[in-house]
Amino acid sequence: MNLEAYKLDTQTLFLQLRMANLLVLCIVILKLACSVLAASTTSFKQGYGDSECPLGNDVYQNSCPEAESIIFSWVEKAVFQDPRMAASLLRLHFHDCFVNGCDASVLLDDTELFLGEKTAGPNLNSLRGFEVIDAIKSELELVCPEAVSCADILAIAARDSVVLSGGPSWEVQTGRRDSLSASKQAANNNIPGPNSTVDVLIANFQNVGLSLRDMVALSGGHTIGKARCTTFSSRLQGSSSKSAHVNLDFISSLQQLCSSGGRSTNNGNTVAHMDLVTPATFDNQYYINLLSGEGLLPSDQVLVNGNNDQTRQLVQTYAEDPYAFFEDFKNSMLRMGSIPGSPHGQIRRNCRTVN
Structure with a gap:
């Protein structure tokens, strides 16, 4: 090889190395950009969970490692003081994600520009736990200002509530942004109601990208918590029914509870345990109850009494195998938690108001 050829080969190798180094540098910069976006308080044009900056498990590793x-310490305190709060915090996350994605829109108070979701039919005098989220956010703003989104707080608090009630754990993916608006109309239209049929439930879940299996697994969240008599009043009319999976003793006990409590507590605002057997424990008892006709809400019992063999079979599977339920529940929670919100978002300093 002559000298000139050697020089050319050396220059070519040098250029190739430089290009490789630049490529590596670009990848590093892109990853850093995703981390910066996770801690940024400004709006961004791409929705969370996109291909460039997906939800991740270490978003707050640098911006807010605590x-x-x-979040866990506040949830633990709240659940210790009121075991029902576990179900309430889980429900907040659920009702948030079903309205324009998991973007903490459910936490926004009404403004002159929009009617929020708190006064929608499925939420009014029903959703609880807002003050717990406020307390969590206040401490996070002191420790790491403008770093953790309210939507992520809801997702993590939901997981912690399940764990503290004896249920499964999972690694919550974070990186959500908080919405700039809310929609009472969307809340009324999108959140499954307590009297929904199987077909309506399936459609509600499919509308947000969740499957029939997700629907049955996530319904298992009703293994904890309480519901007002007004939400299951249609169940009280079934005392004369001879259909399968109708428990007349159970319905009679509900009638007695709601008729006596209704007279003294403002027309049916009396509450009943969703699961009378293990009311504060996250387990598969909910599905066992359905098979014995002891589902509290009509939308619960319809999973067995309805016209869908698939939902009935899944109920049977989860009743027989608590591990199968736990596995499917946590996977469905991850899928629900990934429902994208608005392509524009921020990290609110106060979860009740836009910055």
Whole structure:
């Protein structure tokens, strides 16, 4: 090889190395950009969970490493003081994600520009736990200002509520942004109601990208918590029914509870345990109850009494195998938690108001 050829080969190799280094540098910069976006308080044009900056498990590793421990401590305190709060915090996340994605829109108070979701039919005098989220957010703003989104707080608090009630754990993916608006109309239209048929339930879940299996698994969240008599009043009319999976003793006990309590507590605002057997424990008893006709809400019992063999079979599977339920529930929670919100978002300093 002559000298000139050697020089050319050396220059070519040098250029190739430089290009490779630039490529590596670009990849590093892109990853750093995703981390910066996770901690940024400004709006961004791409929705969370996109291909460039997907939800991740270490979003707050640098910006707020104490985030999950702070959230857990507040949830633990709240559940200790009121075991029902576990179900309430889980429900907040659920009702948030079903309205324009998991973007903490459910936490926004009404403004002159929009009617929020708190006064929608499925939420009014029903959703609880807002003050717990406020307390969590206040401490996070002191420790790491403008770093952790309210939507992520809801997702993590839901997981912690399940764990503290004896249920499964999962690694919550974070990186959500908080919405700039809310929609009472969407809440009324999108959130499954307590009297929904199987077909309506399936459609509601499919509308947000969730499957029939997700629907049955996530319904298992009703293994904890309480419901007002007004939400299951149609169940009280079934005392003369001879259909399968109708438990007349159970219906009679509900009638007695709601008729006596209704007279003294403002027309049916009396509450009943969703699961009378293990009311504060996250387990598969909910599905066992359905098979014995002891589902509290009509939308619960219809999973067995309805016209869908698939939902009935899944109920049977989860009743027989608590591990199958736990596995499917946590996977469905991850899928629900990934429902994208608005392509424009921020990290609110106060979860009740837009910055």
